[in-house]
Amino acid sequence: MMKRGITLLGGLLLAAMALPAAAVELGDAERGAELAGTCQACHGPTGNADNPAFPRLAGQHADYLAAALRQYQNGERSNAIMQGIVSGLSKQDMRDLAAYFSGQQGDLYTPER
Template sequence: MIRTFFIALTAAAVLLSQSAVAAGDPVRGKAKSAACAACHNVDGNSQMPIYPRLAGQNADYLVHALSSYQNGRRKNEIMKGMAAALSAQDIQDLAAYFSAQNGLIAKR
């Protein structure tokens, strides 16, 4: 009985230590990326130098960037507004989609 309790307690601790947000899904991310396309292009390869290219970026970086716009650590009113309504899962999905795209080499 005590052993079963400790096994259950250990299993619960492992589950709680894992992220509550599932890993990003690039298919769901593509469906959620329509608003991003206006500035960053459909596949994240912005053709305008003032907008960063998202395609091929590291997913963790994209999650950090979107979260930082959302909580105000990064200062950009447009991106703050775009990120405000995103859930943690939305951010994971968008990051998975854009990181899976082929990035273009910038022309110099």
């Protein structure tokens, strides 16, 4: 009886671990690079903005970046420039941009004090 309980528990744990990975929809980083031209004006060619007023996108988690884009699009985040830029993006466009920027090497940045 105990062995069956352990086997069942192990199976449930494996299934639970697989759910998050299956639920994440991945983007196409190559297509994201093609779409990133507008983003690069503020965030830099690889997402490592030189100006501390603009967030660094490089190396961020793809799901975070995609969520942030959706939030700008639906008004949960408020920034007139970003809302205008993302207004015409599809869900796939946002996933592709997120895949591109998350795959870039993030530069460390320490603000001057």
